[in-house]
Amino acid sequence: MKRYHLTTFGCQMNAHDSERIKGMLEELGLGEATTQDDADVLVFNTCTIREKPDQKFAAHLAQAAALKARDPLKVIAVGGCYAEAQKERLFELYPYVDVAFGPGSIPHLGDWVGAGGHAPRGRFGEWESFAGDLPAHRERGFQAWVQVSMGCNSTCSYCIVPAVRGREQSRRPGDIVAEVATLARDGVREITLLGQNVNSYGRDLLPAVRTEFGELLRACDAIDGIERIRFTSPHPKDFRSPVIEAMAECAAVCEHAHLPLQSGSSRLLKLMRRTYTQERYLALVAELRGAIPDLALGTDIIVGFPGETEDDFRETLDVIEEVRFDSAFTFVYSPRQGTDAAAMPDQVPAAVKSERIERVIAVVQRIARERNQERVGRIEQVLVEGPSRTDESVLRGRTRRNTTVNFTGAAAAGDLVDVRIEGASSTTLRGAQVAPGTTLGAGAVAGAVTA
Numbered sequence: 001m002k003r004y005h006l007t008t009f010g011c012q013m014n015a016h017d018s019e020r021i022k023g024m025l026e027e028l029g030l031g032e033a034t035t036q037d038d039a040d041v042l043v044f045n046t047c048t049i050r051e052k053p054d055q056k057f058a059a060h061l062a063q064a065a066a067l068k069a070r071d072p073l074k075v076i077a078v079g080g081c082y083a084e085a086q087k088e089r090l091f092e093l094y095p096y097v098d099v100a101f102g103p104g105s106i107p108h109l110g111d112w113v114g115a116g117g118h119a120p121r122g123r124f125g126e127w128e129s130f131a132g133d134l135p136a137h138r139e140r141g142f143q144a145w146v147q148v149s150m151g152c153n154s155t156c157s158y159c160i161v162p163a164v165r166g167r168e169q170s171r172r173p174g175d176i177v178a179e180v181a182t183l184a185r186d187g188v189r190e191i192t193l194l195g196q197n198v199n200s201y202g203r204d205l206l207p208a209v210r211t212e213f214g215e216l217l218r219a220c221d222a223i224d225g226i227e228r229i230r231f232t233s234p235h236p237k238d239f240r241s242p243v244i245e246a247m248a249e250c251a252a253v254c255e256h257a258h259l260p261l262q263s264g265s266s267r268l269l270k271l272m273r274r275t276y277t278q279e280r281y282l283a284l285v286a287e288l289r290g291a292i293p294d295l296a297l298g299t300d301i302i303v304g305f306p307g308e309t310e311d312d313f314r315e316t317l318d319v320i321e322e323v324r325f326d327s328a329f330t331f332v333y334s335p336r337q338g339t340d341a342a343a344m345p346d347q348v349p350a351a352v353k354s355e356r357i358e359r360v361i362a363v364v365q366r367i368a369r370e371r372n373q374e375r376v377g378r379i380e381q382v383l384v385e386g387p388s389r390t391d392e393s394v395l396r397g398r399t400r401r402n403t404t405v406n407f408t409g410a411a412a413a414g415d416l417v418d419v420r421i422e423g424a425s426s427t428t429l430r431g432a433q434v435a436p437g438t439t440l441g442a443g444a445v446a447g448a449v450t451a
């Protein structure tokens, strides 16, 4: 039996696509190899959102090339966003790549697997079916990603995604709900709905099936067995009241939202073409928190966007202080070929960018630690994921607010348990499992107590 090895870079959409790539390859009769050395086919599912993932992929590919030099029968296949961005140029850059395919071409993997020979084969720019409709090899039985749309109609001036993932297309609500129902029957308890902009979901659907994202949340919430619903990523410009109401009213929808801010300066937000201002963003946060009091908020921040002044940057710090995010991904602006921002004057010098990223990380980490420390003393519902990564005797799981918890206790992966929080860092909580029905001790804060 031939075997494949798959390396994934990038976002959750890519992780989702990788499960489908695996599912497809296995359906075609390939087995999974544990190392690249043992594999006949080396697959890479790439990301090109910033220069760093490009470089990381190049380093991995160099290793694969060395393996292939020793064993020329190995096939190297490159999929995902970097492949889509480069198209045929990929074969010039890396002559030892045999196959390249964009994210829309996963359904065609069968065309080259088993076709024999090593003539370069590429397939790009196709989007005729959702990866969500393909067979999947899921890593975890109790958690699943569910694709609701593909592509993105936004025109953020820094972002390459619209160019590589194409125009937004919503999947039919019936197909999504059917997939979630099947997952629930298979024992899945937590789903994460995925789209480049989940909040604009449905607007492109024909009137007969048109469903808005809030309605989709309600439909998923109604499915027996689904106890947690997450979604990523929303765009603040499309986050409307019906979605907020659905979040507040649906028991399964978790008290967590990832709300990419990018910059706190309205002047910069305009140059980024985010189509909201600092004030609108803050009003949205207020509305969300008004409806969902215990909401955890995550965000993405870019520093060093062209033309960013010290004053613009300070506005970003001010908004972070005001909102007090529970978590934040921070990025140095990275020019992407073909995007408008890459051609803007006033590119920020590297030294200024690295000074700003350090300052923003310090603020983000301090606030995240403080936010996590506010959980100490509470009892949180935790979905168990398995043993802790660093200590086998301790369990690891996630709260509804999406914080990782390492805790002592006796539970199996996929169990929902109550954990008393005893300590916190900027990224994780620490605690001990409590027996069902345990009441809070004196001094403990009620609020996240689960039934």
Ligand code: 5AD
Pocket: 049, 050, 158, 159, 160, 260, 262, 300, 301, 302, 331, 332, 333, 334, 335, 336
């Ligand atoms: N440079 C830096 N960060 C970027 N992001 C997207 N494009 C770029 C870029 N060119 C960040 C944004 C986005 C996250 C997924 O990646 O913050 O929300």
Ligand code: SF4
Pocket: 009, 010, 011, 012, 013, 014, 046, 047, 048, 049, 080, 081, 161, 165
């Ligand atoms: Fe995900 Fe964007 Fe990277 Fe593609 S380029 S993998 S959509 S983060």
